[in-house]
Amino acid sequence: MDASAQSHVSPNHIDALLPPQMAARAEQIGVAKAKIGLVKLFTLAVLAGSFIGLGAAFSTTATTGLGGAPWGLVRLLAGGTFCLGLILVVVAGAELFTGNNLIVMAWAGGKVSFRAVLRNWVVVYLGNLAGSLATAGLVFYSGQYFFGDRAVGINALNIANAKCAIEFFPGLALGVLCNALVCLAVWLCYSARSVVDKIAAVVFPITAFVAAGFEHSVANMYFIPLGLFIKLGAPAGFWAGLAQTPADWPHLTWQGFWLGNLLPVTIGNIIGGSLMVGLVYWFVYLRGANRS
Secondary structure (H helix, E strand, C coil), X not given: CCHHHHXXXXXXXXXXXXXXXXXXXXXXXXXXXXXXXHHXXXXXXXXXXXXXXHHHHHHHHHCCCCCCCCHHHHHHHHHHHHHHHHHXXXXXXXXXXXXXXXXXXXXXXXXXXXXXXXXXXXHHHXXXXXXXXXXXXXXXXXXXXXXXXXHHHHHHXXXXXXXXXXXXXXXXXXXXXXXXXXXXXXXXXXXXXXHHHHHHHHHHHXXXXXXXXXXXHHHHHHHHHHHHHHHHHCCHHHHCCCCCCHHHCCCCCHHHHHHHHHHHHHHHHHHHHHHHHHHHHHHHHCCCCCCC
């Protein structure tokens, strides 16, 4: 079926929405997101940061103790469990910076101003950071990193240290690839007619980005601070009897978090989500469309 035929499908059609309808829906959602009040927007962003943190905690725990398993299978498990985060965002309702990169579709069509886009991104980014840090802090103070005879904590340290060891341009590229998949997951959700549709749309793109080792800025707002909290704040009882000391994770520093990882990954996420997905689909389905 060509694009012109697809666009005339009845809005009451029970099947999933088709790409032209998805594009129109994405634009409408972008307009609505740009108009959300500041307090509500920030609160929903905090929730999203917490949801992504919960998915990251699930992933960290599930992959603990699998040192002898094939690397690819471990990554597949990491991705399949991390999906919890975006499922909670799209089904329960929350505002996630990486997914909100698709607001550029409304901006490109002249429906919202660039200032409104930036307002949304800045507020949501800060809210995601607050939610992710709060979740990392809560997990740390719960002592969950002691579980598995401290294996969960060691796994968290290894994950965080590896992320801080990534160089700037590889980190940027990994961020591009990651958010292309995240925004494709959100894009697929725009076709959904049910909760089950949304969950099914999320699972494969999100599993793919995690399994492939791509970098997500909001997830890293949880993964790296949790590692730092353990490295800098774990009591002596955590280190007692271990062969490792905090010095064994040299890349794991606050500077490595802010400048070494979060900066390039965030830039890459914006490129991957807004340019490679949002503007491409706007160009294909909405450019020049005569819509009231």
